[in-house]
Amino acid sequence: MITNVCLGISLLSLLLLLPVYCFFRDLWRSTRIFIHGNLVLNLIATYITFLSGIDSNKNEVCRFVGVTLHFTLLSLFMWMMAEAVFIALKVTKPNSTKRNIPRYYLIICYGVSVVIVVITVAVDIDNYNTTNPCWLNIETGAIYAIVVPALIIIMFNTAILIMTLRTIYIKSRSRLPRSEQKQNESTLKTVKATLFLVPVFGVTWVFGPFAISKESRIFEYLFDILNCLQGLAIFIVYCLLDVEVREQFTKWRARRKRLKDAKSVSSQQRLSMEEKGALVSHKGCSAAKEACNPQIDSTKSLQNRTSSGDGTFNVEINYANKLST
Template sequence: MCIVYDIVSFTRLKARLNFSLFQKMDTLYTENESVDKEPICLFFNETQLVWSDEGVTTINYSQDKVSCYSDHITSFSVMMKVTKAEDNKALSLMSKVCVSLSLIALVVSLIVYCLFPELWKSLRVSIHKNLVVNMISMQSLFLFGIDKTGNKIICAVVSVLLHFTALNTFTWMFGEAVYLLFKVSTSAPSQHNRLRNYMAVCYGIPLIIVVISSAGFTSEYNDGDSCWLGQERGMIWAFVAPALCIAMGNTGIMCIVVRIIYKRAGNMVGKPAAARNKFKQLRKATRGTLMLLPIMGSAWIIGPFAVSSDTEFLDYVFNLLNGSQGVFIFLIYCVFDNETNECFKKRFKKNEVTPATEMTQNE
């Protein structure tokens, strides 16, 4: 059931029109109580002869009033958006469990990095720390802020921060790939391979994109159903386009890294043990990054569409991928990482003194 409010014929406005429609919610849909019901503002498209939400946004609603804003005036209506409550609850529970597990794994990874001062000087670990911090921020925002659509200001802030941290995640994965390229292609330390340069690029590029997007399209940082970039006017591409470019750049760089490692593998015969060990560590680091790239890339390329789509399959795929990111990072960058393992071994053996050591000290 819907009530039509005929304003005037379709006319585009230079500014948005804010208005409220007074309507009892219980008169709009009463057939089935086992569903989730949400009123939405629509207008009648006389060209296509359908109800549409293009240019119309539902701000908030109560038991007897729905507030909307629009960039045109025409025939408006309040309709009830109906979804299966059980499916939403199952998906919501799965989302919270997956992201919570990922967050726990990421926090543990960060604690490990902070525990050992030996790791603080490592450029590779510094890149990992920045990646982990941004992923913790991004997933916390997703878990606690993605559905805060009741307040426009809070929702816009969440959307902007989520946009920024999600882009940061991609740029720091790009930083990991660039770091490996430096390591395999140059034998001497490069002045460009410095943390300050990584910080400038990996935070600077997302900041520029977000500032331009938020300055020019502030109202689009709200998808209606979630605090994320809107799809109606293509705002979603402010994230998807840079993410795709970075993902393709990562793929290209990692192909070069693999090719160089493959060529150098044959030259390791007869090399000193230290050189062979260093090469093995580099090859292991490359293998870990190659495992993470598809997981990280596919999750947040699917993510923006899953959040704003009615297709539940995409929601489940995104939640599984999103929930596995933190766990994989913990396993690859902590559990199976040579630098971290060496720090653990030194910490546990720090207070152990062998007989041979005692004899040496006595002599």
């Protein structure tokens, strides 16, 4: 029960991360974010498979769950290794992009995982349990088909990242252009974040196989605690603290502000144009009325002349009245 709650918390944290990657589409142009995306998807698949089928009582379903968990966990560790390799290549050979092509990572990470699973199945199909727990069989030694690769990748990643840190510090002591200094600072933050996640990932799923098999309560408690932290740690490191995600968020806010300012200016200009148009049309109507009704002008002149006290004009009016009668 506690394991399910902890996995649920981590799963929720990872599901919050996916919309961020989907919303900022420019992030997918980055090979590093591509690696993060695949890593997160494999972890989500692992959690869903574990929560939905680890306690299955159906033989074939249970075996399928075991095979799926084996594959997704191997892929997870391979994508961890892919990130370490990517960072190392970025630091040691910053101008070389031929090796950092996403399809190479896809082929290697999923290819190696498939090969290990196929070999495990080919050696003995009973390497996967058909009863609870639906996992690799400890009695046949099949459990080491996940423990050994995981330990190798953890040691490899740690060594690679420490060497990368050393290279960055050596470069930082030398005089570099401003652009390269910023690149080094950004890479340093990435390496530190990845080093932080290596034990979180690695230790969790090294204890995991033993916790699932209920070999010891200690492994089970450690697995539960680390699983609670795993999803949250990934969300914080890959989203809240990630340099590329924060840059995209800053650009999005600036773009929104520009659009808002542009709409405000355009609405003001439209209002000003409407006011000018109304004024012009009012003047045009007044001029048209005066041109089409000359009697108005004559009436106005009559009123002016009458009010001016012109006696001659009054006599003319009286004489005209007599003639009309």
